[in-house]
Amino acid sequence: MKRQFSKAVVLGGVLACFAAGAMADDEDVIKYRRNVMKAYAAHMAAAGAIVQGKVKGSPAGHAKALEATTKDIAGMFPAGSDFGETNAMDAVWSKRAGFEKRAKDTEAKAAAFAKAADGAEAAAKFKDLSESCKACHKDYRKEQK
């Protein structure tokens, strides 16, 4: 019994090592989330040009892309990814509950934007989403380097 238990522990340890190996390197996580954030910005700028009437079209595609890629914002900020080339403030980890609340808000606002029809409704939901981005950046992001 005891032997079996220690076997289980060893096996568990080996599995944990594999899991850690399979998990992305922290630097890769940081690069990944920076690219995702840039994609958000590009879709926001593009959708903004449409809802402001600067160019013709529907913001729906951009809204759907934003909705699809904002499903787990906080997940892009795992423990240990708080060093190096990041503008994330320490508060992302030290005030985690507040950060996750903000991230959830952005996810909800992106979903609402994707559901909105075109026109004034889309413009209003777009503004809500933009406000949500800023609200999180205010407390959790340093000025962009």
Next chain:
Amino acid sequence: MARWPALIALLLASHALAAGPDPAAGEYLFRAAGCANCHTDREHGGAPLAGGRKLATPLGDFYTPNITPDPDTGLGRWREADFRRALREGRGPDGRHYYPSFPYAAYTHLSDADIGALWAYLRTVPPVRQANRPHALPWYLQPRPLLVGWKRLYFHPGSYVPDPRKDATWNRGAYLVQAVAHCAECHTPRNRLGGFRVGLYLAGDKAGAEGGLVPNITPDKATGIGRWSRGELIDYLKTGMRPDGDSAGGLMAEVIDNGLSRLTPQDIEAIATYVQSVPPVVHAVRPAEAKSAQDEFEY
């Protein structure tokens, strides 16, 4: 006879003065100046305007004071003349000099009427009893007479004088930027003595407020915001969304949320007019690598 209109204008003006300063006008200026941003320790849930926010600078840590009307820990015993002197001259009621972490180098340019309105508004906020925390400065910066020297070098007191060659919108913008919103306090880099570096007006700082990066907002195309259209700058000041879709963060998000987003469209347009008119300065504040990524971004 030609003097009649001037005389009538004078009478009307004196009537307006007799009616007293307007706290509502003061509240508008208070928001535009962002007083609450520094005088509230928001991070630790501090009461509005009761002070205690840490301003970390290369010279040491400053703690903002309580500006509520509490008689013992705030401005309750101040008279308007004390307030006027604090803003105009950077001195306390007891005559001691303030450190320029309090942006009196900008507030000195406020008009008499606006200082009166600000004071009227500050009397209306709820008093909070909270003692001020002393600044944490190295010993060699503690003697306040040093500030006499600083003022001689870098302080130019006096209310804003409109430039007669420019129109009213530009002058309003210059007044808002230079005196009220005190943009240069963060956006102009400082030398080791805490004075503005010559020739880098609004040109940004690599390690500015709270150790963070402060962007170059002069109209230089490569390192400033020269590629932003007037409409884009106005949108940014109102909403915090940059032309590349990114959203303002950190201190600027506070400035926009609590101040700029509440200003009239005319005032925002005036600020944009003025900011786009300042001399472009080539001053790169972002690391080269991130910068090239960002350039790529702008197309």
